[in-house]
Amino acid sequence: MEVVPVKPLARYASLANYVELARSLGLDPIGMLRSAGLDPGGIRLQDRWIPAEAVVSLLEETAARSGRDDIGLRLAELRRLSHLGPLSLVLREESSMRNALAQLIRHERMYNEALHTSLQVADGVATVRIEIDLGVAAPDRQAVDLGVGVLHSLMRELAPPTWRPLSVSFSHAPHVDATLSGRMFGGLVRYDRDFDGVTFAETDLDTPLSAGDPQMLAYTQRMLADAAGNEASVARRTRQLVEMLLPTGRCSVDQVARSLGVDRRTVHRRLEAEGTTFTRVVDDTRAGLARHLVAGRRYSMTEIAVILGFSSPSNFSRWFRGRFDCTPREWRSAGR
Known part of the structure; x- marks a missing residue:
């Protein structure tokens, strides 16, 4: 059976500030997004996956319609850590x-x-x-x-x-x-x-990295204010942090709590109030990433094990079988 290559994906986050930039150039960002096959409403969902080819095509078309060959740099200038x-x-x-x-x-x-x-x-x-x-x-x-x-x-x-x-x-x-x-x-x-x-x-x-800057401080303060003022945000922030921390080998409740600016008891308490636990959030986050990465065929099982924070491919395979009742290779072969 012929294996059809799976095209790479990107997240809507790669188009951060695009709408504002397009409008500043006199273009219609909504129309441009639709022409590229992208959902204009989805651009607010930064974690949503979309075809990377569509993102690249959108940037090239924006350059052509605006008559400017520095669209990529203009977007980059608006980005911050x-x-x-x-x-x-x-x-x-x-x-x-x-x-x-x-x-x-x-x-x-x-x-x-x-x-x-x-x-x-x-x-x-x-x-x-x-x-x-x-x-x-x-x-x-x-x-x-x-x-x-x-x-x-x-x-x-x-x-x-x-x-x-x-x-x-x-x-x-x-x-x-x-x-x-x-x-x-x-x-x-x-x-x-x-x-x-x-x-x-x-x-x-x-060379040692520099101290925190005002923009990073403002971001952290917004993140903490959201976490303090909205119980539901804690699980969402925890999932975001878990996804980023898994490949580092530092995915722990202590690390998440430190990033949120609270203590570990607060994290446990707020997650419990939402009917979940830190362990369950980690497992569910891993499962979501595993389905995407294994089905995508772009990464080896060893690479995926590292991304998901497992110490070895065999540990990843055992976890996957327990979660999905089949091995990662069986899942990939089935084209799920």
Whole structure:
């Protein structure tokens, strides 16, 4: 039987600020979303999965209709670390850029399956490269610009105020109007290179990360206010944090409580009030992710075991059988 490749998915979070940007350019974002086969109402559901190809196509069409070839950079300029939601809290706890990048790379598939980020170090120089893999040939210049721009912005937020990369590289030709790229990257941007990404000194990898910034503080305060003022939000926030923490090996009620700004007893009490427990939230979150990842065929069982926080593929397989009454491979073979 022929195996049909499963196309990568992305979350609506990858289009954060798109509606505002499109309107500022005189475009109809609702019509643009519909033309790309996306549900305009769903853009408010940041965790909803959509075809990554549709996101890339939307960005290219926006560039064509607006007559601007820097749509990806414009979106990236609007992004902040806090847009990563619970993952932003995880990154803030890392002691160095090396560890933060490792977490960012490990979690990328939880936001965009078409995005592939890698860290390479050689001769005292570190390079973080971005690649877009849709499984089919398609223009992706704007998606690449968005990926590189967001990466650069996040590194700037995490690093000390004096940090500067050695260069920011793009494999495509220069932007027609270099005003935005100049504002974002200064004189460090390089075009027509053989990769897309950010290059910096290897020693920067182990430089301690900077203290929290006002925007991150504001995000955390909103998160805590929501948790304090709405009992139902605790389970939702807990699920978000569990999803982000599973691959780190630090998914515990203590870690979740610390991220929420409460003690573990408060987490247990509020979850109990909603008729659930921390263990059940973890198990249900794993189950939802497992169904998506196993059916998707893009990741090996070993990779999925790591994503879901299992110590070994065999432990993952035993858990999966207990939850779904079949092995992961049987589930995948059945095309569920």
